[in-house]
Amino acid sequence: MNARSGIGRLLRKSWRRSAMILAVAIAVQCVIAAFPAGVSLAADTPATTAPATGAEPKPDAKAAILIDAASGQVLFGMNADEALPPASMAKMMTEYLILDSIANGKLKWEDMVTISEFSSVISTNKELSGIPKAKGDSYSVKDLFYAVTIYSDNGAAIALAEAISGTEENFTKMMNDTAVKFGLSKGVHFINTSGLDRVDLGKYAPASIPGETTFSASDAAMIAYHLLKDHKEILDYSKIVSKKFRATDKEPMINYNWMLEGNADNANFKKYVYTGLDGLKTGHTDNAGYCFTGTAERNGVRYISVIMGAKTRDASFNETKKLLDYGFNNFETKKVVNAQTTIDSLQTVPVKKGVGKSVSLVTAGDLSFIAKKGAKDEEFVRTTQAIDESKIVAPIKQGDVLGTLTVTYNNKSQTVNMVAAEDVKKASWWRLLFRGIGSFFSDLFDSIKNLF
Structure with a gap:
């Protein structure tokens, strides 16, 4: 073995030892850095668990x-x-x-x-x-x-x-x-x-x-x-x-x-x-x-x-x-219904004796809940109900209450009225007569058609 190869072997051993020491030092620094300032690493330090975000309180009371x-x-x-x-x-x-x-x-x-x-x-x-x-x-x-x-x-x-x-x-x-x-x-x-x-x-x-x-x-x-x-x-x-x-x-x-x-x-x-x-x-x-x-x-x-x-x-x-x-x-306060909004499940109701045969409905006011932050729209269950059809008789004035919208969230319900979006005038007797005749022949034609 010549002097040059011996020196090379020593240098390689020295480099490997230095690399190992450096790696250990870096690992220790990473572990220390993982702890917040002021936290002791002593073995007898008790571990603490932070309460989960959004967890319900557990009051120490009756x-x-x-x-x-x-x-x-x-x-x-x-x-x-x-x-x-x-x-x-x-x-x-x-x-x-x-x-x-x-x-x-x-x-x-x-x-x-x-x-x-x-x-x-x-x-x-x-x-x-x-x-x-x-x-x-x-x-x-x-x-x-x-x-x-x-x-x-x-x-x-x-x-x-x-x-x-x-x-x-x-x-x-x-x-x-x-x-x-x-x-x-x-x-x-x-x-x-x-x-x-x-x-x-x-x-x-x-x-x-x-x-x-x-x-x-x-x-x-x-x-x-x-x-x-x-x-x-x-x-x-x-x-x-x-x-x-x-x-x-x-x-x-x-x-x-x-x-x-x-x-x-x-x-x-x-x-x-x-x-x-x-x-x-x-x-x-x-x-x-x-x-x-x-x-x-x-x-x-x-x-x-x-x-x-x-x-x-x-x-x-x-x-x-x-x-x-x-x-x-x-x-947070979550507005789930805006005033003057059309609701798909109750867009219109039929009107008796009116110039128009139906009237559009909109919500009478806003409706808000105190809801969990990030609550999804599907968590707010909406149900609609029209009033008795026999009571929806022209003339109808804009704002007349013709139904309700109820929204339920976490077993808590709130209701807002559904109201007429426009006026519906009462039809003349002449219009109602011809409408009745038209309905009669339409029903008669449907009956005859169903025979064949």
Whole structure:
């Protein structure tokens, strides 16, 4: 072996060793690069699995629901139909009836209300969430309503109920009647304005109304739905983060709803803040646990969430965030029908005694659903139905309702009217006579033809 070939063999071995080292180094760098910055590669680091996009939440509570505030459409529910103690969420019905009384003129915001013995006793009980108010004191309806909506003041709720109905018991009967009017479940039962348990009321517990206050998460959502639909001004009160009840009070009332967007600069609450959240009602008793009906609006879409029976106040807010995130991240408003649109399955209907023998139909208005993002058109099942033909008699005016279009998505149906697209004048007796003669001979000819 000469010196040149020996040197060549050494160089080849050296090159192969360097290539192997370089390959190993590149492989290690690729593995490291596969991990995000800050992730340890230690063997005892537990693996984490990100939740699947669009996965339904699993609230840590006894019951939960999420609905669209515009239509009442249910987007998520968990044990949503079980009647449970709602604590101060019962005040949503109290707020509804107070605002109704303002709207119909029975009360005025500036009216003064005198505090009764009952209201005073409940107000001065530190364990029952109240601002101390002495018997005989007077406060305006508006100030008492601030106390109800911001501080969940039980004594203020009693005082306003007495101003409207004479006694809290009479007012409570109105609450139960309104629940029936709303079409709520049979599990809905109010015994007072506040949601307090009977034991808390002592001798003031209602004699004519048995049991305890109960309703389901679904019922809570529908009370909130009606409250927002009929009295959206409730948000002007529920979004207030703090306010003094009396100018002379040392400290303001602090809203128990820590998720309010208005708390964004509050060092104590900003970790709970949810963008767009401006209501609606918290609640807590030992029997009910922590409850919260929340509502938030983003980009013109508003949702209502309900959590019942959470173990802590923090949990009620954290689970609410999960529900609302699920709504805003996974659903969108989808217009499935446009106004003045022809529907293939019901383009026309026959008209009796008209110049024209039929009339075209179009949809009377738009129809939209809150749908999963990316929902396909075939998921929206359309069915049409014309009215009884015997009732479609000229003259017909443009816009007359002659049928319906029903669209069903995820077991939720909505209906829009189908209306006449144009006028159809009544035919003269002369035209109808000749039309009848023509029909007679046409039928006769068809009968003769069928003989052969």
